[in-house]
Amino acid sequence: MQEERTGLRGVCGVGTLPEAECASSPLATCVDRASGTEDEELTNLNWLHENLLQNFTLGGPEAQTSGSPLFDIEGDYKPNQGPSSSASSSSQSRGRDRDSLKSKPPFSFSLLIYMAIEQSPSKSLPVKEIYGWILEHFPYFSNAPTGWKNSVRHNLSLNKCFRKVDRSLGKANGKGSLWCVDPEYRPNLIQALKKQHFPVVHAFCTPPASPPSASSPPRHLFLQGCSFKASWICNLDDKQRFCWCSVSSTQSQCNH
DNA sequence: TGTCATGTAAACAATT
DNA sequence: CAATTGTTTACATGAC
Numbered sequence: 001m002q003e004e005r006t007g008l009r010g011v012c013g014v015g016t017l018p019e020a021e022c023a024s025s026p027l028a029t030c031v032d033r034a035s036g037t038e039d040e041e042l043t044n045l046n047w048l049h050e051n052l053l054q055n056f057t058l059g060g061p062e063a064q065t066s067g068s069p070l071f072d073i074e075g076d077y078k079p080n081q082g083p084s085s086s087a088s089s090s091s092q093s094r095g096r097d098r099d100s101l102k103s104k105p106p107f108s109f110s111l112l113i114y115m116a117i118e119q120s121p122s123k124s125l126p127v128k129e130i131y132g133w134i135l136e137h138f139p140y141f142s143n144a145p146t147g148w149k150n151s152v153r154h155n156l157s158l159n160k161c162f163r164k165v166d167r168s169l170g171k172a173n174g175k176g177s178l179w180c181v182d183p184e185y186r187p188n189l190i191q192a193l194k195k196q197h198f199p200v201v202h203a204f205c206t207p208p209a210s211p212p213s214a215s216s217p218p219r220h221l222f223l224q225g226c227s228f229k230a231s232w233i234c235n236l237d238d239k240q241r242f243c244w245c246s247v248s249s250t251q252s253q254c255n256h
Numbered sequence: 257t258g259t260c261a262t263g264t265a266a267a268c269a270a271t272t
Numbered sequence: 273c274a275a276t277t278g279t280t281t282a283c284a285t286g287a288c
Contacts, residue, residue, distance in 0.1 A: 127277060148263090156278080164278090176278075
């Protein structure tokens with residue numbers, strides 16, 4: 001019955017997963033073919049996969065601390081969020097970040113859920129924490145109408161990429177079940193990430209003019225996108241936050 | 257033009 | 273009883 005689910009059908013419902021091995025085998029191809037070939041899309045995807053997940057691991061529980069100064073990206077400043085004194089010095093770049101993050105993320109809800117789950121130490125999260133992760137990393141939703149939560153639940157239910165986990169296997173208490181990514185579909189989500197992420201870049205988040213400063217933890221992640229539209233995701237300091245940008249040249253100079 | 261993926265809204269039941 | 277969670281249906285929109 002649930003096999004009839006739709007959602008991400010194009011990438012998840014495929015019987016044969018031609019790129020599954022590619023994406024699931026660590027260090028299959030990837031890395032740093034920065035010289036730009038047609039293969040870059042795939043290699044960069046692998047790179048994305050590796051780094052994104054690695055980054056998730058790196059940024060796991062410790063990076064989840066939500067006490068760090070929240071950047072008021074939602075357009076409205078939150079007065080109670082103190083000025084992030086050191087992290088982003090330039091109000092100019094702050095404004096850019098705000099612009100980028102108040103716009104809708106170029107990720108589908110499926111991918112947002114995927115990223116949230118993958119980042120969790122146990123690779124499984126209750127709905128509420130998925131909400132929390134999305135809110136934390138994409139503050140756009142904090143001002144968005146609450147319908148997005150419905151969409152998240154809708155996705156979890158509808159998408160066969162996500163599976164419910166018995167709560168006893170994970171979290172001891174709380175409402176509802178834990179949700180995890182079906183490993184069988186993980187490569188497809190990666191593929192979807194690639195497909196969705198790169199073409200849909202219209203929110204600009206120019207890399208900061210200044211390097212991330214020596215104090216920045218080596219946790220920055222950026223993605224050199226495929227051929228034309230280089231895109232990147234980065235972590236800003238201790239706050240895992242995703243930015244996306246488009247770069248018209250073949251190589252984005254992500255210096256941070 | 258049709259199909260598909262996705263987003264959104266809504267209704268409803270189950271659970272806490 | 274209210275809030276949350278999970279499921280389902282329906283519709284709109286954009287891309288292909």
